[in-house]
Amino acid sequence: MERRVSTMAALLYTAAFMAASSVSSEAAQPKASFEDNFSIMWSEDHFKTSEDGQIWYLSLDKETGCGFQTKHKYRFGWFSMKLKLVGGDSAGVVTAYYMCTENGAGPTRDELDFEFLGNRTGEPYLIQTNIYKNGTGNREMRHMLWFDPTEEYHTYSILWDNLQIVFFVDKVAIRVHKNNGEPNNFFPNEKPMYLFSSIWNADDWATRGGLEKTDWKKAPFVSFYKDFTVEGCQWEDPYPASVSTTTKYWWDQYDAWHLSDEQKMDYAWVRRNLVIYDYCKDTERFPALPVECKLSPWD
Ligand SMILES: *[C@@H]1O[C@H](CO)[C@@H](O)[C@H](O)[C@H]1NC(C)=O
Ligand SMILES: *[C@@H]1O[C@H](CO)[C@@H](O)[C@H](O)[C@H]1NC(C)=O
Numbered sequence: 567m568e569r570r571v572s573t574m575a576a577l578l579y580t581a582a583f584m585a586a587s588s589v590s591s592e593a594a595q596p597k598a599s600f601e602d603n604f605s606i607m608w609s610e611d612h613f614k615t616s617e618d619g620q621i622w623y624l625s626l627d628k629e630t631g632c633g634f635q636t637k638h639k640y641r642f643g644w645f646s647m648k649l650k651l652v653g654g655d656s657a658g659v660v661t662a663y664y665m666c667t668e669n670g671a672g673p674t675r676d677e678l679d680f681e682f683l684g685n686r687t688g689e690p691y692l693i694q695t696n697i698y699k700n701g702t703g704n705r706e707m708r709h710m711l712w713f714d715p716t717e718e719y720h721t722y723s724i725l726w727d728n729l730q731i732v733f734f735v736d737k738v739a740i741r742v743h744k745n746n747g748e749p750n751n752f753f754p755n756e757k758p759m760y761l762f763s764s765i766w767n768a769d770d771w772a773t774r775g776g777l778e779k780t781d782w783k784k785a786p787f788v789s790f791y792k793d794f795t796v797e798g799c800q801w802e803d804p805y806p807a808s809v810s811t812t813t814k815y816w817w818d819q820y821d822a823w824h825l826s827d828e829q830k831m832d833y834a835w836v837r838r839n840l841v842i843y844d845y846c847k848d849t850e851r852f853p854a855l856p857v858e859c860k861l862s863p864w865d
């Protein structure tokens with residue numbers, strides 16, 4: 567895939583816009599440590615941090631994978647983290663970064679997923695996204711990336727407000743999920759969510775549909791995390807004021823309810839070049855396409 571030059575200016579613009587809102591608060595106080603905001607979900611011994619505590623390593627071996635979650639729940643905001651994925655032969659390995667209303671696959675959960683599907687050495691990773699409301703997902707999309715996600719850190723972010731959910735890769739919108747302003751069964755907006763990350767073995771489905779198996783001789787498989795950022799509404803029982811649409815914060819204002827012109831250019835480029843699978847185009851699976859597929863991402 568050719569690196570794109572034409573929209574570089576747009577990218578820089580978006581990055582500057584996004585950075586402007588976070589710089590001041592970050593500079594004001596020392597960086598939070600892992601324990602301030604996260605707990606390990608399982609296999610403490612498969613989790614490590616760098617000496618200064620700022621980089622986190624999750625590893626998978628034949629015994630088990632590992633996962634962590636935020637201590638707090640949030641409803642609406644900008645959620646972002648830098649990840650560097652398992653390099654070399656990572657077929658069968660899935661690294662996930664997601665938001666969910668509960669710790670587990672409960673029957674009424676809401677969930678927003680980024681899943682990174684590993685591959686054999688030199689073959690491309692795929693990124694799968696999905697959205698659940700009240701326990702129902704089946705809204706998969708798959709994209710190629712325009713870089714090798716195992717070489718360097720890249721930023722993966724979710725913008726979530728009452729009008730749209732946007733998945734970003736390095737500030738490029740890759741997926742837009744719109745609300746229709748009515749009670750519906752496709753747009754999660756009622757329940758606060760935790761953030762999670764995990765690594766696990768999924769060689770029954772992940773790589774070339776399960777044909778490529780995990781090569782355990784290459785274990786442990788390690789993915790790297792840093793720069794967790796939340797600019798959002800931290801949930802406090804029973805119901806914090808910022809949870810309603812107050813328009814007090816940038817992620818809850820006009821510019822965050824629609825893609826900007828620059829973001830639309832990026833998004834159009836992604837749609838033309840990187841989409842491998844879109845459930846909204848899968849008429850074999852959905853002879854009547856889900857209602858949300860008719861909502862325009864350009865509005
Ligand atoms: C992280 O934890 C600190 C200390 O409890 C808290 O002040 C801060 O709001 C938390 N950050 C996020 C993003 O929840
Ligand atoms: C959520 O799903 C459950 C079944 O899993 C159903 O009983 C319930 O009515 C649903 N809630 C809404 C608000 O649709």
Ligand SMILES: *[C@@H]1O[C@H](CO)[C@@H](O)[C@H](O)[C@H]1NC(C)=O
Pocket residue numbers: 683684685686689690691692772773774775
């Ligand atoms: C892995 O590589 C193969 C061959 O290039 C490709 O068809 C596939 O889409 C890649 N990714 C996954 C997750 O299977």
